[in-house]
Amino acid sequence: MADPFEVRMRFTNQLRQLNASVTSAQKAAQYALKYRDMAEDLHSCILEQLERNNMNTRANIMYFIEHFLDMAHRDGHADYVRMMQRDIIRVVDAVAPDDGSGAANVKVARKVLQALQHKSFLEAQAVSEIEEVLKDRDTAAQDLALSSSPTNGDALGDMPPSQTILAPRKSNAPPKLDRKQVEQRIEEDRERHKRLRENIWAVPQGEYAELDKLWEETSDLGDDDERMLAEEWAEWQLAHQNSCPHRRARATEAEAAAREKAANGKHSR
Structure with missing residues (x-):
């Protein structure tokens, strides 16, 4: 039997090393499914890493959750799905907290929530309620960014020298990301967008899958269509x-x- 502490540490390292590639997400998911007898402990690792790491790592873990639940559902491991349903609010709070530090992750959380709803992992009502909270946090983060920048009437440069020295420099603005984190996020988002375009143009599997897809996406044939076809012919x-x-x-x-x-x-x- 594997050592629980070692399993936990290795899974934690895999979560920290997640990136935009599907391979890294699948590797971590397969590891968690392999040690499914420690499901509760490994699930707590996901929550801890969401609450302790920076914005980019939290976004990567959020995307990982979608792949993870897909694989767990296919393999028949409902415990992981059930625990994620139970703690989804805590997950969203960690990915996009209300202090403005995760404003860039609001779209990430919303996108993954919609995907989980589409795959029937989450109920529509729960997703709708969480999205309302995310909408408020996105708006609050934008307002905070605007209020934290000096304006014409409130700039310290417009104050007398004595008031400038005594003026407190308090700010509730979230901490800024360093240049390395910003560049990393740009590269990872570019990789995800490229993979999304590949998925859009992917041909479905099966002999007549592509034909069936075109048939479903094509509207019913009407008189206008027949007249247009005759003219084009x-x-x-x-x-x-x-x-x-x-x-x-x-x-x-x-x-x-x-x-x-x-x-x-x-x-x-």
């Missing part, structure tokens, strides 16, 4: 006939033959 035939001299000559000969045949038919009558 006539235009194509005209363009095809005029594409080269040989086709034009054959079309002219066929038209002349048709007229001559029609004239001979009239005379025979």
